[in-house]
Amino acid sequence: MKITIIGGGPSGLYFAILMKKLDRTHEITLLERDGPNDTFGWGIVFSDQTFSYLKDNDKKSFAAITRACQRWDNVDVVHKNQKVIIRGNKFSGIGRLAFLNILHKRCLDLGVDVRFETNATDLNELPPYDLLVGADGANSFVRGAFSKEFQPSLDLRKNRYIWLGTRQLFQGLTLIFREHEAGLFIAHAYKFNDTNSTFIVECSEATWRNARFDWKSDPETCQYLAEVFKPDLGGHTLLSNNFVRWLNFPLVKNKRWHHKNVVLLGDALHTAHFSIGSGTKLAVEDSIALAKCFKAGNDVEQTLAEFQRVRKPIVDEYQDAAYASLVLFENAQKELHLDPIPFAYKLMTRSKKIDYENLKQRDPEFIAAYDSWKAEAEGRGQTPEVSGQRSEGRRQKAEVRSQKAEVRSQTSEVRVQKSAVRGQKSAARGQKSAVTGQKPAVTGQKSGARSQKPAVRQKTPGRSQKPAVGQKTAVRSRKTEVRSRKQ
Numbered sequence: 001m002k003i004t005i006i007g008g009g010p011s012g013l014y015f016a017i018l019m020k021k022l023d024r025t026h027e028i029t030l031l032e033r034d035g036p037n038d039t040f041g042w043g044i045v046f047s048d049q050t051f052s053y054l055k056d057n058d059k060k061s062f063a064a065i066t067r068a069c070q071r072w073d074n075v076d077v078v079h080k081n082q083k084v085i086i087r088g089n090k091f092s093g094i095g096r097l098a099f100l101n102i103l104h105k106r107c108l109d110l111g112v113d114v115r116f117e118t119n120a121t122d123l124n125e126l127p128p129y130d131l132l133v134g135a136d137g138a139n140s141f142v143r144g145a146f147s148k149e150f151q152p153s154l155d156l157r158k159n160r161y162i163w164l165g166t167r168q169l170f171q172g173l174t175l176i177f178r179e180h181e182a183g184l185f186i187a188h189a190y191k192f193n194d195t196n197s198t199f200i201v202e203c204s205e206a207t208w209r210n211a212r213f214d215w216k217s218d219p220e221t222c223q224y225l226a227e228v229f230k231p232d233l234g235g236h237t238l239l240s241n242n243f244v245r246w247l248n249f250p251l252v253k254n255k256r257w258h259h260k261n262v263v264l265l266g267d268a269l270h271t272a273h274f275s276i277g278s279g280t281k282l283a284v285e286d287s288i289a290l291a292k293c294f295k296a297g298n299d300v301e302q303t304l305a306e307f308q309r310v311r312k313p314i315v316d317e318y319q320d321a322a323y324a325s326l327v328l329f330e331n332a333q334k335e336l337h338l339d340p341i342p343f344a345y346k347l348m349t350r351s352k353k354i355d356y357e358n359l360k361q362r363d364p365e366f367i368a369a370y371d372s373w374k375a376e377a378e379g380r381g382q383t384p385e386v387s388g389q390r391s392e393g394r395r396q397k398a399e400v401r402s403q404k405a406e407v408r409s410q411t412s413e414v415r416v417q418k419s420a421v422r423g424q425k426s427a428a429r430g431q432k433s434a435v436t437g438q439k440p441a442v443t444g445q446k447s448g449a450r451s452q453k454p455a456v457r458q459k460t461p462g463r464s465q466k467p468a469v470g471q472k473t474a475v476r477s478r479k480t481e482v483r484s485r486k487q
């Protein structure tokens with residue numbers, strides 16, 4: 001079979017590997033607009049579970065990937081200048097470029113014709129194919145070319161984000177909430193090799209405007225954000241690889257996943273907000289699922305229909321979880337009144353994939369601290385977190401329902417998508433990685449942020465539920481535990 005794949009990200013490369021493994025006579029051409037050492041972003045996280053899939057499907061790339069990974073089991077939540085550590089969450093971090101380079105090598109070893117610096121812009125100029133795969137990311141050209149058939153929806157989310165790096169080494173998935181004069185800034189940070197960490201910052205549109213990022217140069221942007229996160233960065237700067245862009249996360253869905261002998265994979269098909277760290281996992285798992293469908297030996301159209309049938313319910317579930325998660329980050333301001341322990345609990349359970357029982361198994365000490373906080377609050381006749389969670393759960397479910405309804409109103413969305421493609425095109429370009437030679441620094445919450453005045457003040461909800469002195473003691477004793485558990 002002749003297969004043309006557009007896009008050399010995780011989904012396209014992994015699919016090429018699996019199809020070559022399935023049948024060496026497949027003639028596979030992969031077109032990638034960037035060079036082998038260009039990519040966007042810094043490092044990515046995986047849950048360990050993904051790795052079992054990688055192991056079962058291609059042992060060689062699995063071995064190379066695991067060698068290049070950093071591992072940790074803690075999520076650290078920094079709120080009100082205190083760090084709460086939640087253990088038992090198995091993650092691995094890897095540089096996006098290192099990950100792609102491993103897949104490039106496997107493709108080349110298996111005889112895939114990988115053509116770098118080849119931007120596909122015209123369907124009529126593609127190499128001949130029996131199967132065309134659009135693995136060309138969130139702003140997919142293939143999806144655009146078949147928009148009538150795929151019926152995509154694209155929802156540019158409210159918060160702005162920027163994907164930066166730093167030499168400060170965050171030894172775990174670290175979620176940092178800092179109020180600054182312009183408003184609330186949130187960082188998602190983790191180490192992905194011995195010298196670097198990913199540092200993604202998100203904020204609301206209002207905060208972004210207050211900070212006047214539209215008037216700031218790239219170095220000024222990094223400098224400003226380094227000041228916001230000064231207590232977290234241990235004196236390190238924020239890094240940008242010649243490329244600093246604020247984007248709105250595009251939530252992509254498609255009603256139909258295939259048309260005749262054309263199929264979409266990965267971000268071209270669906271995106272999952274970076275706060276659940278599953279986009280690459282989903283992209284790779286799409287490739288695994290599609291290759292498995294081809295193993296059954298049916299014709300191309302039947303195979304693609306089967307792919308959508310088996311895979312879509314799983315992706316829908318992840319997209320729902322990712323949606324609940326992004327909504328919480330978009331509305332984080334409303335939760336800032338919570339003390340660090342209930343705040344961390346809320347964050348950990350935001351996607352509804354992890355609940356109280358899972359957390360108890362993962363980190364009994366954290367749950368003990370949460371229970372004692374809750375008992376004290378209830379002792380005073382207050383059940384702030386529980387009631388808050390219920391209404392939050394209802395609100396999120398309603399948002400997920402309205403999100404699903406949006407998929408039905410396709411036509412205008414496609415128009416939005418086209419303009420988004422123009423606006424965000426440059427985003428997928430450029431960032432060259434590999435900054436080296438930095439010693440690990442000590443992570444520590446210092447008092448710097450105390451002098452930072454929150455400009456957007458928390459309103460009344462929760463004020464009346466503010467933990468009293470006894471409750472603070474519980475938090476403090478947890479803080480002591482937390483500190484003594486520092487890596």
Ligand SMILES: Cc1cc2nc3c(=O)[nH]c(=O)nc-3n(C[C@H](O)[C@H](O)[C@H](O)COP(=O)(O)OP(=O)(O)OC[C@H]3O[C@@H](n4cnc5c(N)ncnc54)[C@H](O)[C@@H]3O)c2cc1C
Nearest residue numbers: 007009010011033044045120136137266267274279280283
């Ligand atoms: C800020 C941020 C943080 C993230 N963090 C994580 C994380 O921690 N963990 C995780 O699992 N996921 C993460 N993701 C998601 C992850 O990056 C994507 O889900 C994943 O890369 C999707 O893989 P893909 O192969 O489908 O698409 P992409 O990785 O986007 O690859 C598409 C490729 O197609 C190429 N291309 C595009 N158009 C053309 C064209 N016309 N012709 C030729 N080539 C083309 C592009 O250059 C690119 O190389 C994050 C995403 C963002 C935005």
